Amino acid sequence: ILNVEQSPQSLHVQEGDSTNFTCSFPSSNFYALHWYRWETAKSPEALFVMTLNGDEKKKGRISATLNTKEGYSYLYIKGSQPEDSATYLCAPDGSARQLTFGSGTQLTVLP
């Protein structure tokens, strides 16, 4: 079983705060790292898929960085809004082709 760790498990922030979460994964046999947002009563939706060491991607107020050598990725949310409340999942995509998810970071943004 691929060991994927996400921290923190849950997070409460005030509207307007910036926040970040971590995803740790095995650095061997790396192919890509996926980030997904999962809102209550909806299906998970992809935010980013990153493949290169040092890669940095941005979508609006959300950005992510990738370090494949040490096996971690950070997800940043700038100026959190209540609509950002969701569970954020990461999944390393390795040579075995399987997509294994971490248990997620549950973000609650308080108005």
Place this chain on the structure above:
Amino acid sequence: DVKVTQSSRYLVKRTGEKVFLECVQDMDHENMFWYRQDPGLGLRLIYFSYDVKMKEKGDIPEGYSVSREKKERFSLILESASTNQTSMYLCASSTLQGTEAFFGQGTRLTVV
């Protein structure tokens, strides 16, 4: 719009029944996945397939089997349902390794 469709949103089955969960995608994707989601455990991979008639075990395949006879359809089979298989089941598909996966709406299965 891309679509991954799961046959049922809610399902209630009896212990010992054979249960089929169907997933269909209309994007001509090679890869398909079945996950279950339980509180505090995130999404756990049951089986995946990267081609017709190909299947690979994920992290928790025990008690499950799968079938992929056609590219667009990936079925999860519970040979003899048990109460510990009560869960939310999610299907996903992707075109190639390293591309984003698209998820179905989920099937909440209750085994009584």
